[in-house]
Amino acid sequence: MSEREVLELDVLFVGAGPASLAGAIHLKQLLRESGQDASVAILEKASEVGAHSLSGAIVDPRALNELFPDKSVTDFPFEAEVAEEHLYYLTAAKKIPFPFVPPAMNHHNCFVTSLGKLTRWLGGICENEEVDIFCGFAGTELLYEGDRVIGVRTGDRGIDKNGQKKPQFEPGADIHAKVIILGEGTRGSLTKKLINRHDLMQGRNPQVWAVGVKELWRMSPGSVPQGYVAHTMGFPLGHNIFGGAFLYGMQNDIWDLGMVVGLDYKNPAVDAHHELQRLKNHPWLHSLLEGGEMIAYGAKSLPEGGWFSIPKLAVDGAMLIGDSAGFMNGQRLKGIHLSMKSGMLAAETIAEALSTDNFSAAQLADFELRVEKSWVKDELWKVRNFHQGFDNGLLAGLFNSGIGLLTGGRGWGFKNRISSESGHLKMEKKAERDRYNDLHFDGTYILDKVTDVYYSATAHEEDQVPHLHVRDQDVCTTTCAEEYGNPCTNFCPAGVYEMVPDGESQKLQINFSNCVHCKTCDIMDPYQIIDWVPPEGGDGPVWVNL
Amino acid sequence: MNILVVLEDKSGSIHRMSQEAIAGAQQIGGECNLSIGILALGNNAPALAEQAAKYEATEVLSMENEHLNQYTADGYAAAVAQVIANENPQYVFFGHTYQIRDYVPRISVKLQRPFLNDVVSCSTNEGKPVFSKQAFNAKLLAGLHPQGSGPVLVSFQSATFSSDNIQNGTANVRSVTVEMDTGTIKTVPEEPFQEAAGGVDLSSADLIVAIGRGIGKEENIPMAQELAKVMGAEIASSRPVVDSDWLAPHHQIGSSGQTVAPKLYLALGISGAIQHVVGMKGSKNIVVVNKDPDAPIFELADYGVVGDMLEIVPKLTAALQE
Numbered sequence: 001m002s003e004r005e006v007l008e009l010d011v012l013f014v015g016a017g018p019a020s021l022a023g024a025i026h027l028k029q030l031l032r033e034s035g036q037d038a039s040v041a042i043l044e045k046a047s048e049v050g051a052h053s054l055s056g057a058i059v060d061p062r063a064l065n066e067l068f069p070d071k072s073v074t075d076f077p078f079e080a081e082v083a084e085e086h087l088y089y090l091t092a093a094k095k096i097p098f099p100f101v102p103p104a105m106n107h108h109n110c111f112v113t114s115l116g117k118l119t120r121w122l123g124g125i126c127e128n129e130e131v132d133i134f135c136g137f138a139g140t141e142l143l144y145e146g147d148r149v150i151g152v153r154t155g156d157r158g159i160d161k162n163g164q165k166k167p168q169f170e171p172g173a174d175i176h177a178k179v180i181i182l183g184e185g186t187r188g189s190l191t192k193k194l195i196n197r198h199d200l201m202q203g204r205n206p207q208v209w210a211v212g213v214k215e216l217w218r219m220s221p222g223s224v225p226q227g228y229v230a231h232t233m234g235f236p237l238g239h240n241i242f243g244g245a246f247l248y249g250m251q252n253d254i255w256d257l258g259m260v261v262g263l264d265y266k267n268p269a270v271d272a273h274h275e276l277q278r279l280k281n282h283p284w285l286h287s288l289l290e291g292g293e294m295i296a297y298g299a300k301s302l303p304e305g306g307w308f309s310i311p312k313l314a315v316d317g318a319m320l321i322g323d324s325a326g327f328m329n330g331q332r333l334k335g336i337h338l339s340m341k342s343g344m345l346a347a348e349t350i351a352e353a354l355s356t357d358n359f360s361a362a363q364l365a366d367f368e369l370r371v372e373k374s375w376v377k378d379e380l381w382k383v384r385n386f387h388q389g390f391d392n393g394l395l396a397g398l399f400n401s402g403i404g405l406l407t408g409g410r411g412w413g414f415k416n417r418i419s420s421e422s423g424h425l426k427m428e429k430k431a432e433r434d435r436y437n438d439l440h441f442d443g444t445y446i447l448d449k450v451t452d453v454y455y456s457a458t459a460h461e462e463d464q465v466p467h468l469h470v471r472d473q474d475v476c477t478t479t480c481a482e483e484y485g486n487p488c489t490n491f492c493p494a495g496v497y498e499m500v501p502d503g504e505s506q507k508l509q510i511n512f513s514n515c516v517h518c519k520t521c522d523i524m525d526p527y528q529i530i531d532w533v534p535p536e537g538g539d540g541p542v543w544v545n546l
Numbered sequence: 547m548n549i550l551v552v553l554e555d556k557s558g559s560i561h562r563m564s565q566e567a568i569a570g571a572q573q574i575g576g577e578c579n580l581s582i583g584i585l586a587l588g589n590n591a592p593a594l595a596e597q598a599a600k601y602e603a604t605e606v607l608s609m610e611n612e613h614l615n616q617y618t619a620d621g622y623a624a625a626v627a628q629v630i631a632n633e634n635p636q637y638v639f640f641g642h643t644y645q646i647r648d649y650v651p652r653i654s655v656k657l658q659r660p661f662l663n664d665v666v667s668c669s670t671n672e673g674k675p676v677f678s679k680q681a682f683n684a685k686l687l688a689g690l691h692p693q694g695s696g697p698v699l700v701s702f703q704s705a706t707f708s709s710d711n712i713q714n715g716t717a718n719v720r721s722v723t724v725e726m727d728t729g730t731i732k733t734v735p736e737e738p739f740q741e742a743a744g745g746v747d748l749s750s751a752d753l754i755v756a757i758g759r760g761i762g763k764e765e766n767i768p769m770a771q772e773l774a775k776v777m778g779a780e781i782a783s784s785r786p787v788v789d790s791d792w793l794a795p796h797h798q799i800g801s802s803g804q805t806v807a808p809k810l811y812l813a814l815g816i817s818g819a820i821q822h823v824v825g826m827k828g829s830k831n832i833v834v835v836n837k838d839p840d841a842p843i844f845e846l847a848d849y850g851v852v853g854d855m856l857e858i859v860p861k862l863t864a865a866l867q868e
Contacts, residue, residue: 443820443842443845450819450820450821451819451820453821454801454819454820454821454824459801459802462795462802463795500786509789511789513802
C-alpha cells in the first residue's frame with residue numbers, strides 16, 4: 001500500500017497557462033529584487049506545457065513588455081505582427097467589408113500568435129527561474145483547514161473503470177502551500193468548487209461563455225500572408241447566435257481558421273463544430289483553403305461575461321487569475337494579455353504576503369485593489385456591457401457596443417450595468433433540427449467530428465472512470481431526450497456524448513477518450529448535471545501550435 | 547556481419563515478424579551491400595537455426611543457455627547484448643513484437659545505442675538505410691538516418707516487409723555462447739497467459755475478421771466468431787464493440803488499439819472512422835461489408851459489398867464450410 005506523499009511549498013499555481021506562467025516569473029523577479037526566496041511550483045494536467053493551450057490568437061504585447069522590460073517584441077515567440085486586418089459581414093455567398101474597422105477591433109501593434117508556442121516559451125523561462133512545473137499532474141481536490149485553503153491534492157493514477165485499484169495504482173500527492181493560485185483556465189474544476197463553496201459570484205453577473213473551435217490548414221508554400229487577420233459576422237451563425245469566425249495567417253503557410261459560438265444560444269441543435277464546417281462552405285473560404293490540408297483541431301470555451309462576471313478573487317489561502325477569473329475582453333477578442341497581467345498583479349500581492357507571512361483573505365484582497373488600479377480595469381470597464389448587448393441579437397449588440405464607444409461603456413447609452421443570466425438558461429425546448437442538412441462530410445474538406453478529434457491528438461487511458469460525471473443518466477433518456485433532444489451530442493465539439501440504442505430505448509454513451517478539455521458540457525448542459533473533472537494526469541489533447 | 551537479425555521463437559518455428567525482418571535485412575543488405583547474420587536463441591534455438599539456414603544469409607548463430615530456456619526480459623537482454631557487443635554489427639533488426647518491446651529497450655540502455663522502434667518503412671540514401679517512423683499520431687513520417695558506425699537497433703512494424711519475398715539460400719550455422727549466471731535474471735516468469743498462447747497477437751495474424759457497430763447486439767457476436775473460425779482468422783473489432791464489452795479490449799484495432807497489416811482484413815459493419823483506419827490501412831487486401839454505401843471504409847476497400855452483414859455473414863460462413 002503506497003503512502004500519500006506530502007509536499008510543502010510556499011506558492012502553488014494550478015495550471016501552466018499564460019496567467020500562472022507570467023505570475024510565477026514575476027513573483028521570482030520580485031523576490032529576487034527584495035532579497036527574499038520562496039519555493040514556487042506550477043501544476044499542469046497536460047503531459048507538457050502548451051499541450052492544452054489553445055487560443056486564436058492575437059496578442060497585445062503589453063503584459064509581455066512589462067514582464068520583460070529588457071526584451072523587445074522581436075524576442076517574443078509570435079508568428080507575425082498584424083499586417084492587414086479585415087472585418088466582414090458574411091452572407092451565404094458574399095462577403096461585405098465593414099466600412100471601417102471599429103477602434104476596439106483594431107489590432108494595430110498586436111501579434112498573431114500560437115498560444116501553445118507562447119506558453120512553451122514562458123515555461124522555459126520559468127524553469128530558468130527555478131519554478132518547478134509538475135506536468136502530467138492534475139489538481140483534483142482543494143485541501144482545507146477550516147475555511148482556509150491549504151493545498152491541492154493531485155489525482156490518483158491507476159484506478160480502473162470500475163473504480164478498483166490496478167497493479168500500478170499510485171495515490172495522488174498532497175501539495176501544501178501558503179497560497180494556492182488557481183489559473184486553471186476556463187471553467188476550472190477546482191475553481192468551480194472554490195467559487196461555489198465561498199459564494200464568490202455573489203452580486204456578480206453570472207459568467208457567460210462561448211466555445212471556440214479551430215482548425216489549422218497547411219497550404220502550399222507562399223500562399224498564406226503572415227499577419228493577415230480577418231474576422232467575420234453573419235453567416236453561418238446568423239443574427240440570433242452570438243459569435244463569429246476568425247482567420248489568421250501564421251508562419252509556415254498555415255491558416256488558423258476558427259469559429260466562436262456564444263454558449264447562450266436558443267436552439268439546442270446548435271453545434272459549434274458543424275458551424276465551422278458550414279463556414280468552410282462559403283465561397284471565399286473555399287477559395288482560400290482549396291488545395292490545403294487540415295492538420296490540427298481543437299476547442300476551448302472562453303469566458304465572455306466581462307467585468308461584471310469576474311468573481312471575488314481571493315479567499316483565505318487562495319486566489320483566482322486568468323480565464324479562471326474571467327479576465328477576457330470580449331470586444332477586443334483578447335484575453336492573453338489580461339490573463340498574464342492578472343497573474344503578475346497576483347504575484348505582487350503574494351510577494352507582500354510572503355514578507356508579512358499573512359495569507360488571509362483580507363491580505364490577499366490586495367490583489368483586487370491592484371486589479372482596480374491597473375489598466376486591466378481600464379480596459380474591461382470600457383466594454384463592461386459588451387456581451388450583454390447581444391442578448392437581443394447581432395444588430396442590437398453592434399448598436400450597443402457602438403454607443404458604448406461614445407459613453408465609455410454604458411449599456412444602451414445610459415445603463416452603467418446591464419445584467420444577464422446564465423447561457424444555458426436560454427436554451428429553448430424545441431430544436432430546429434434541419435440546421436446542418438446541407439453539410440456533407442467528405443473526409444478531407446468538410447470533416448465530421450471524429451475525424452477532427454483525431455487531429456487534436458487527444459488520448460486518455462481507456463481503463464479509468466470516465467472523467468465526465470453525469471449525475472443522473474436517467475435524465476438523458478427521459479426528460480432531456482424529450483425536452484431538448486440531448487443537446488450534449490451537439491454542443492460537445494469532440495463527440496464525447498452519444499446516444500446509442502439500448503434494446504428498444506436509448507442510453508448515453510460517454511466517449512471520454514475523445515475529450516479535448518474544452519469544458520463546454522459542464523457549462524452548457526441545460527440541467528447542469530455534468531461535472532467535468534480531470535482525468536488521469538497527462539491525458540487529453542496534445543496540441544502543438546493551437 | 548553488418549546486419550544481425552534476432553529471431554523470436556513461436557512454438558518451435560520462426561515468428562512471422564522475424565521472417566519479415568529477415569526479408570527486410572535481405573532487401574536492405576542487397577541495396578547497401580551489407581552482409582547478414584541471423585541469431586536464434588532459447589531452447590528452440592537449434593530448430594530455428596536449422597530453419598534460418600535455408601535462407602540467404604552469411605551465417606546463422608545459434609545460442610543455447612540454460613538461463614534462456616524460458617523467456618525473461620533481463621535474461622534475453624543480457625544475452626543478446628553480449629552477442630551484439632562481440633559481433634559488432636552495424637544494424638540489429640527485430641520484428642516489433644510484444645517480446646521485443648519488452649527486452650530490447652534494455653539492450654539499448656546497456657549498450658548506450660539507439661533503438662528505432664516500430665519502423666514502418668525503409669529506403670536507402672547514398673548507400674545507407676533510412677528508417678521511417680510514424681510521428682504525430684501517424685500524421686507524419688519521420689525519416690531517421692543513423693550516424694556513426696553502430697550498432698543501431700531497429701524493430702519493424704508488422705508487414706513492413708513481406709515474408710513472401712524471403713530469398714532462400716544456404717547459410718552456415720555457428721554456435722555462440724554467452725556468460726550468464728543466475729544473478730543476471732531477477733524475474734521469475736510464469737506460464738504465458740492462455741490468451742497470449744491462444745494467439746490473439748493480432749499483429750501477426752494473416753487473416754482478420756473485424757466487426758463494428760453493424761453487429762448490432764451482443765447475441766450476434768458468435769456469428770462473426772463462427773466465420774472467423776471457418777476462415778482460420780482472428781476476430782477483431784472497432785471501438786464500439788469493445789466499448790459495449792462484447793469483446794475484450796485487446797481485440798480493438800485502431801489508434802487506441804492495435805495496428806495490424808494482415809493479408810486479408812474483412813471489415814464487417816465498420817464505418818471507417820480515421821481512428822480505426824490508422825490501425826488497419828496497411829492490410830494487403832481489404833474486403834468491406836457495410837449497409838451504408840457512403841461509409842468512408844469503402845474508400846480503402848479492395849472489394850466491397852453494400853449490404854447487411856447480419857444477412858451476409860451466415861451465407862459466407864455456409865459457403866466456406868462447403
